[in-house]
Amino acid sequence: DGGITQSPKYLFRKEGQNVTLSCEQNLNHDAMYWYRQDPGQGLRLIYYSQIVNDFQKGDIAEGYSVSREKKESFPLTVTSAQKNPTAFYLCASSSERESEQFFGPGTRLTVL
Amino acid sequence: QKEVEQDPGPLSVPEGAIVSLNCTYSNSAFQYFMWYRQYSRKGPELLMYTYSSGNKEDGRFTAQVDKSSKYISLFIRDSQPSDSATYLCAMRRGSTLGRLYFGRGTQLTVWP
Numbered sequence: 001d002g003g004i005t006q007s008p009k010y011l012f013r014k015e016g017q018n019v020t021l022s023c024e025q026n027l028n029h030d031a032m033y034w035y036r037q038d039p040g041q042g043l044r045l046i047y048y049s050q051i052v053n054d055f056q057k058g059d060i061a062e063g064y065s066v067s068r069e070k071k072e073s074f075p076l077t078v079t080s081a082q083k084n085p086t087a088f089y090l091c092a093s094s095s096e097r098e099s100e101q102f103f104g105p106g107t108r109l110t111v112l
Numbered sequence: 113q114k115e116v117e118q119d120p121g122p123l124s125v126p127e128g129a130i131v132s133l134n135c136t137y138s139n140s141a142f143q144y145f146m147w148y149r150q151y152s153r154k155g156p157e158l159l160m161y162t163y164s165s166g167n168k169e170d171g172r173f174t175a176q177v178d179k180s181s182k183y184i185s186l187f188i189r190d191s192q193p194s195d196s197a198t199y200l201c202a203m204r205r206g207s208t209l210g211r212l213y214f215g216r217g218t219q220l221t222v223w224p
Contacts, residue, residue, distance in 0.1 A: 031209040042216035050209045103155035
């Protein structure tokens, strides 16, 4: 089955710790995206990458970092500099052949 | 001013009602318009996709785009309890590899 996987589904961390969220796709998509969703806030773009080894900041990149070493993988690190990291994180991907962005199931991060 | 405005609701209607969801936007460069449906704690899924102005119908769903007014709508006919979800409007300028701009989402409940 083709799709986007995000792991884990739920993640708990202590304040001050860095944490890395996984996103893998086997759709052969060129572009990948990370969004953050808070209640009533819609989706806000953190980072996106249109090609391997390149990525751009979105609207709320502060306190986050990414890498794109492989086409199928786009991990997101939530650093201790992120002031309010508790949220639902969504990964997406797209290609030039298709009109839509496909979303993964999301990871709910809770920082205690 | 946010680039995409969407009333978050919540909106509650009886089964069988016609539902109207709307978004306004400020950037005249947007050309592609989408509606995503998101069930609780899941990733969004594409519901409707339109290019430029006009109407598009798919079963009980109709998407309308009025670029002159910078206004898009989604109509749901004969609404069902299974339509209860958050509906997110999204739009982008050009390339399918480019970023999407999302509204805040409207939470819809259809009660039997």
